[in-house]
Amino acid sequence: MILVVDDEPLMREILALEFRKRKISYLTAASVQEAMDLVNLHPILLIVSDIRMPNGDGPLILDALDQRLLKQPKVIFMTGYSDYSEADLVKRGALGLIQKPTRIQYLVDEILLHYQTQGLPAFVNEDSVSN
Amino acid sequence: MTQEVPRRDSVLETAQTMQSRDRDTWSSSHIADLWGVLDALPDGVTIYTPIYGESSEIVDFQFLYANQQSAKLLKTGTEDLRGASLCESFPGIRESGLFNFYVRVYRSGKSAVTDYFYAYDDLQGWYRIYLVKTSMGLVKVFQDISEEKQVEHRWKDQHARALTLARMASIGEMTAHLAHEINTPLTIISARVRQLTELIQQNAFSTHEALNMAAEVENMIDRASLALSSLQQIAQTGERPDHFCLQELAQTCLGLCRGKFIKHGIELRLKVLSESLPVLGHRAETAQVILNLLNNAIDATSSQAMGKWVEIRVDRSEDLQGRIRITDSGTKITPDVQKRLFEPFFSTKELRFGTGIGLSASRSIIESQGGKIWFDSESIYTSFVFTIPLYGENSGENER
Numbered sequence: 001m002i003l004v005v006d007d008e009p010l011m012r013e014i015l016a017l018e019f020r021k022r023k024i025s026y027l028t029a030a031s032v033q034e035a036m037d038l039v040n041l042h043p044i045l046l047i048v049s050d051i052r053m054p055n056g057d058g059p060l061i062l063d064a065l066d067q068r069l070l071k072q073p074k075v076i077f078m079t080g081y082s083d084y085s086e087a088d089l090v091k092r093g094a095l096g097l098i099q100k101p102t103r104i105q106y107l108v109d110e111i112l113l114h115y116q117t118q119g120l121p122a123f124v125n126e127d128s129v130s131n
Numbered sequence: 132m133t134q135e136v137p138r139r140d141s142v143l144e145t146a147q148t149m150q151s152r153d154r155d156t157w158s159s160s161h162i163a164d165l166w167g168v169l170d171a172l173p174d175g176v177t178i179y180t181p182i183y184g185e186s187s188e189i190v191d192f193q194f195l196y197a198n199q200q201s202a203k204l205l206k207t208g209t210e211d212l213r214g215a216s217l218c219e220s221f222p223g224i225r226e227s228g229l230f231n232f233y234v235r236v237y238r239s240g241k242s243a244v245t246d247y248f249y250a251y252d253d254l255q256g257w258y259r260i261y262l263v264k265t266s267m268g269l270v271k272v273f274q275d276i277s278e279e280k281q282v283e284h285r286w287k288d289q290h291a292r293a294l295t296l297a298r299m300a301s302i303g304e305m306t307a308h309l310a311h312e313i314n315t316p317l318t319i320i321s322a323r324v325r326q327l328t329e330l331i332q333q334n335a336f337s338t339h340e341a342l343n344m345a346a347e348v349e350n351m352i353d354r355a356s357l358a359l360s361s362l363q364q365i366a367q368t369g370e371r372p373d374h375f376c377l378q379e380l381a382q383t384c385l386g387l388c389r390g391k392f393i394k395h396g397i398e399l400r401l402k403v404l405s406e407s408l409p410v411l412g413h414r415a416e417t418a419q420v421i422l423n424l425l426n427n428a429i430d431a432t433s434s435q436a437m438g439k440w441v442e443i444r445v446d447r448s449e450d451l452q453g454r455i456r457i458t459d460s461g462t463k464i465t466p467d468v469q470k471r472l473f474e475p476f477f478s479t480k481e482l483r484f485g486t487g488i489g490l491s492a493s494r495s496i497i498e499s500q501g502g503k504i505w506f507d508s509e510s511i512y513t514s515f516v517f518t519i520p521l522y523g524e525n526s527g528e529n530e531r
Contacts, residue, residue: 008315008319010319010323010347010351011315011318011319014319014322014323014326017326018322018326052311052393052394053393054393055393055396056396057394079311079314080310080311080312080313080314080315080318081306081309081310081311081314083394099314100314100315100317100318101314101317101318101321102318102321103321103322103325104318104321104322104325104326105325107318107322
C-alpha cells in the first residue's frame with residue numbers, strides 16, 4: 001500500500017487517480033501527523049511525501065517512523081523547492097527526491113520504480129495503463 | 132572645526148550691516164580692518180560687480196575684491212583677480228549654469244547656497260558657495276568641501292551596497308516560497324492535462340468531470356500568476372512613486388513569507404482594521420520594509436520552544452496616516468540595544484545572518500516617503516511601528 005502525504009488536496013487526488021488506474025491500493029494524508037497515524041494502522045510499504053507543509057516539513061516523517069515496526073515503510077519525497085538536498089535525505093534514510101514541476105508520467109514511473117525495486121509487489125495491471 | 136577665526140556667517144552679517152548702515156559712519160580704517168579679517172578667513176570671499184550689456188542685462192561680472200584664501204582656492208594671485216572679468220577668467224562658467232545662478236541671486240537679492248563641482252584644468256573639486264547681494268556687489272563666500280563630499284560618497288556607496296545586499300537576501304528568502312508556489316501548480320496542471328487527455332482518448336469521461344478538471348487547471352494557472360505578480364510587485368524598483376494600497380501590500384508580503392512562518396511553526400495573526408489605505412509612494416521599497424520587519428520577527432521567535440506568534444496590525448493612525456505594527460512573541464529587546472536599533476551596520480544577529488542594514492535602510496525608506504518608523508518601547512512585547520502618509524489625506528485633496 002502506498003501512502004501519499006501532501007497538504008495540497010489536488011496533488012493527493014491526482015496521485016490517487018494514477019494509483020486507482022493501476023489498481024494499486026493507497027491512502028492519503030494531509031500532514032505528517034496524519035501520515036504517522038495511518039502508518040501505525042495500515043500495512044504501508046511506500047510513503048510519497050511533499051516537503052513543504054504546514055505543521056511540519058515532510059522529512060519529519062523520517063524521524064517519526066517507529067523503529068519498532070517490523071516492516072519499515074520506505075519514503076520518497078517530492079518538492080517544488082526544498083531546503084533539503086537529495087543526498088541529505090538519502091543519508092537520513094529516504095529513497096530519493098523528485099523535483100517538481102514534473103510530468104505526471106515521470107512522477108508515477110519513479111514512484112513505481114521505487115515500489116518495485118524495494119522488492120515490493122507492484123500491482124500493475126498493464127491493460128489499465130494507457131498512453 | 133578647530134579654527135577660531137571669524138566664520139562666514141559673521142562675515143555675511145558684516146557685509147549686510149555695511150549695506151544697511153549709513154556708510155559714512157565707517158572710517159577707512161574700519162574697512163581696512165574688515166579686509167584683514169576677510170584675508171584671515173579659511174573660506175574664499177570674492178565680491179563681484181555686474182557688467183551690464185546694452186539692454187541692461189547682466190553680461191558679465193567683474194572681480195571687485197578677492198581675499199587671499201579665494202586666490203589660493205582658485206589658484207591665482209589676489210592681484211590677478213581684482214578688476215578681472217569673471218567670464219574671461221573662467222571660460223565655461225556660462226555653460227556650467229553657475230553664471231546664471233549668480234545673475235539670479237543678484238537680480239532677486241535673495242541669498243543662496245549651492246554645492247558645485249568645479250572642473251577646470253587645474254581646479255577640480257567640490258565647493259560650497261554662499262551668495263549674498265550687497266550694495267558693494269555680489270559677495271561670494273566659498274569653501275572646498277571635496278573631502279566632505281568624498282566621505283559622503285563613500286558612505287552613500289557603502290550604504291547602497293548594503294541596501295542591495297539586504298534586498299538580495301530578502302529576495303533569496305522569497306525564492307523558496309515562490310518556487311513552491313509556482314512549481315506545485317505547474318505539476319498539477321501538467322498532471323490534470325495528461326489525465327484529461329487520457330480520459331478523452333479512452334472516451335471515458337463525463338462532461339462534469341472534464342469541466343471540473345479544466346476549472347482546476349485554470350485555478351492553478353491563476354495561483355502561479357498570482358505568485359509571479361507578487362514577486363514583480365516586490366522586485367521592481369521604480370524611480371517614480373506609484374499608487375498602491377498599504378493593506379494589500381502587507382498581505383502580499385505576508386503571502387511571500389507564509390512558507391517561513393509555516394516552516395518554523397509560528398502562528399501568524401493578521402489584523403487589517405482599515406478597508407482602504409491608499410499611498411502614493413515607493414511600493415517595492417515599502418514592501419522591503421514590511422518583509423524586513425517580518426523577517427526580524429521570524430528570526431526573533433523561531434528559536435522559541437512554543438507559543439510563537441507574530442502579529443501584523445494594519446490600520447489608520449490618529450493623525451490619519453497608514454500604520455503597520457508588527458509585534459512578536461520573541462524576547463524583549465534590552466534598552467541599550469533599543470538605542471542602537473536603527474544604526475547602520477548594527478546587528479545582534481551573527482554576521483552571516485545579517486548585515487545590520489535592515490532597520491537603518493527601513494528608516495531611510497520610510498522617512499523619504501514622509502513617514503516615521505520606531506521601536507515601541509511601551510509595548511509589553513517586541514513591537515515595531517511605521518506610519519506613512521496616505522494619498523488624499525492631510526493634503527486638502529479629495530480621495531480619488
